[in-house]
Amino acid sequence: MKIRFAWLALAVFPVFIPSCVAGKRDMERVLKVMQQExxxxxxxxxxxxxxxxxxxxxxxxxxxxxxxxxxxxxxxxxxxxxxxxxxxxxxxxxxxxxxxxxxxxxxxxxxxxxxxxxxxxxxxxxxxxxxxxxxxxxxxxxxxxxxx
Missing domain, CATH: 3.10.450.50 (Nuclear Transport Factor 2; Chain: A,)
Known part of the structure; x- marks a missing residue:
């Protein structure tokens, strides 16, 4: 069971992490716009x-x-x-x-x-x-x- 979770983690995290980073960039862009306008x-x-x-x-x-x-x-x-x-x-x-x-x-x-x-x-x-x-x-x- 632990081995399956490890493989699942290796398969999911590389996909999940970039989307989190992109979400952070989007939020930073929104905050910048809100400050400027x-x-x-x-x-x-x-x-x-x-x-x-x-x-x-x-x-x-x-x-x-x-x-x-x-x-x-x-x-x-x-x-x-x-x-x-x-x-x-x-x-x-x-x-x-x-x-x-x-x-x-x-x-x-x-x-x-x-x-x-x-x-x-x-x-x-x-x-x-x-x-x-x-x-x-x-x-x-x-x-x-x-x-x-």
Whole structure:
């Protein structure tokens, strides 16, 4: 029995040890990303954006929006109108953010880096809707880049 265990150990450990080392490298990479691009900094902007949307403050929402998004939407006035017609009614209809959710790191691309926050919101009647908010750092500023 001891001989079988020894052979089993010799067969399993060489396979198991490299995967442990790879797991350690993955964790080190995650910790490095978390230190460089702390999701809490991005989440504060996300929550502020949601709070302003729930309060109907389109001007504050525009102020938190990336310049790239402002330009893509045709300027501040058009973006403000988009927020008033689409985002504000959606967040007013679903004002209660459920606990938990997902956060996804967006690696550097075209001079920006950030996080996506996926959260479920509830209406006062118990209906649920998922929102996905993209928050990026552009030119050193953390801003909302989009929502769906």
């Amino acid at each position: 702390n999701p809490a900094d991005y989440e504060r902007v996300f929550k502020s954006f949601v709070r302003h949307a729930s309060q109907g403050d389109a001007d504050a929402m525009v102020a938190l929006t990336s310049e790239v998004t402002v330009a893509r939407m045709g300027g501040r006035a058009k973006l403000k109108e988009h927020y008033k017609q689409n985002m504000i009614p959606a967040f007013k209809a679903f004002p209660i953010m459920s606990p938990g959710g997902e956060s996804h790191y967006l690696p550097p691309e075209k001079d920006s880096v950030g996080w996506t926050f996926v959260r479920t919101f509830k209406s006062r009647h118990g209906e649920e809707r998922r929102f996905e908010i993209f928050v990026l750092k552009e030119q050193g500023q953390i801003r909302v880049a989009g929502a769906r």
